[in-house]
Amino acid sequence: MPEFVTVATVEDFPPGTGRTVEVQGVWIALFNVDGSFYAVDNTCPHAGGPLGEGHLEGHVIECPWHGWRFNVQTGERPENPNITIACCPVRIEGNQVQVALPENFT
Numbered sequence: 001m002p003e004f005v006t007v008a009t010v011e012d013f014p015p016g017t018g019r020t021v022e023v024q025g026v027w028i029a030l031f032n033v034d035g036s037f038y039a040v041d042n043t044c045p046h047a048g049g050p051l052g053e054g055h056l057e058g059h060v061i062e063c064p065w066h067g068w069r070f071n072v073q074t075g076e077r078p079e080n081p082n083i084t085i086a087c088c089p090v091r092i093e094g095n096q097v098q099v100a101l102p103e104n105f106t
């Protein structure tokens with residue numbers, strides 16, 4: 001059973017926004033896409049850029065360093081689905097946004 005951690009309130013994340021949050025000592029990028037919340041590993045697999053500081057368009061986040069893009073719903077890079085980032089479980093409790101690390105997160 002994953003351990004969920006409260007990282008923000010729903011009001012902190014208007015639709016179309018995102019930023020970096022901390023979950024059990026790990027930096028996670030959290031996004032609100034049209035009212036649905038998604039959390040992924042903050043570290044870009046290209047060279048470690050902070051995805052939580054990237055530009056979000058629809059379900060796609062663009063890394064602020066060199067522009068690699070990832071679908072925050074699936075973790076896949078649209079240009080190359082073999083390159084993925086970890087997706088984290090998210091749940092809403094009242095107005096609290098809670099995130100857990102995936103079981104095999106490293």
Ligand code: FES
Pocket residue numbers: 044045046047048049063064065066067068
């Ligand atoms: S570090 Fe993300 S695209 Fe280079």
